[in-house]
Amino acid sequence: xxxxxxxxxxxxxxxxxxxxxxxxxxxxxxxxxxxxxxxxxxxxxxxxxxxxxxxxxxxxxxxxxxxxxxxxxxxxxxxxxxxxxxxxxxxxxxxxxxxxxxxxxxxxxxxxxxxxxxxxxxxxxxxxxxxxxxxxxxxxxxxxxxxxxxxxxxxxxxxxxxxxxxxxxxxxxxxxxxxxxxxxxxxxxxxxxxxxxxxxxxxxxxxxxxxxxxxxx
Amino acid sequence: xxxxxxxxxxxxxxxxxxxxxxxxxxxxxxxxxxxxxxxxxxxxxxxxxxxxxxxxxxxxxxxxxxxxxxxxxxxxxxxxxxxxxxxxxxxxxxxxxxxxxxxxxxxxxxxxxx
Numbered sequence: 567x568x569x570x571x572x573x574x575x576x577x578x579x580x581x582x583x584x585x586x587x588x589x590x591x592x593x594x595x596x597x598x599x600x601x602x603x604x605x606x607x608x609x610x611x612x613x614x615x616x617x618x619x620x621x622x623x624x625x626x627x628x629x630x631x632x633x634x635x636x637x638x639x640x641x642x643x644x645x646x647x648x649x650x651x652x653x654x655x656x657x658x659x660x661x662x663x664x665x666x667x668x669x670x671x672x673x674x675x676x677x678x679x680x681x682x683x684x685x686x687x688x689x690x691x692x693x694x695x696x697x698x699x700x701x702x703x704x705x706x707x708x709x710x711x712x713x714x715x716x717x718x719x720x721x722x723x724x725x726x727x728x729x730x731x732x733x734x735x736x737x738x739x740x741x742x743x744x745x746x747x748x749x750x751x752x753x754x755x756x757x758x759x760x761x762x763x764x765x766x767x768x769x770x771x772x773x774x775x776x777x778x779x780x781x782x783x
Numbered sequence: 784x785x786x787x788x789x790x791x792x793x794x795x796x797x798x799x800x801x802x803x804x805x806x807x808x809x810x811x812x813x814x815x816x817x818x819x820x821x822x823x824x825x826x827x828x829x830x831x832x833x834x835x836x837x838x839x840x841x842x843x844x845x846x847x848x849x850x851x852x853x854x855x856x857x858x859x860x861x862x863x864x865x866x867x868x869x870x871x872x873x874x875x876x877x878x879x880x881x882x883x884x885x886x887x888x889x890x891x892x893x894x895x896x897x
Contacts, residue, residue, distance in 0.1 A: 655814050659807055767864045774852055
């Protein structure tokens, strides 16, 4: 039975294999924990996005986001994050196939995608602040905007940007381990790469929703 | 005695190695397909408000964008996060934000009718 097979013959390391219980699922404790974290973090973003929706719905003078924000550049950033999700899933495959060179390559590309995304966000923030869109007050090209536009924009995208930054740091730690060959030993040794992959895909998923609701709608 | 010359065209990469490679290749192709679909849906999303915005009403535009976003998010969750292969309970944990979303919507709607 596959559930029994999932309980790998570990050599002293009890952290990454599933329990030897036919009624237990196939997921490792780490994977379940990461999903629980993702569920909680998803609710944090959900709360922010719902609050944004309510504030925008009851406002009478909300600007059209496309008039204030750089849609083209952010669309490229969205595409970049989707590319980094692809390289991330390739990295997980490489860990499963015990291919260290590919694992390092794809992890590095994922980190690069995240760093460029952060760079684009930073550029957009400085450009917007220069135009007058602040956290407390918002104006654009001399015209006063609903002050909540800037507040909600920076709160939602800033919270997401912090997740991207954390993800880049987390990925870098995994990259260091990957370069030492820790995750290409076969069995469940590639599990940490899968876990960082889950977090990174979550960050991408949230951005897909944020981009739609904050920039396009 | 071991005989390594049983396969006459064996150049060191036996048939047994081709299966893991082709399984990996199939997975890679699927991931690239999903990536291309995501790219296309992103492209559609950009042009829904711009090109067709003048013709479609605000509600239609909102619905279309929401559907596109949910489909994209679903694809990432199912294929990149491997949710379609996970056990039931893992999926139910992952759906928690959706349950809470419904709860929040109900609470918000209720408060609007006070």
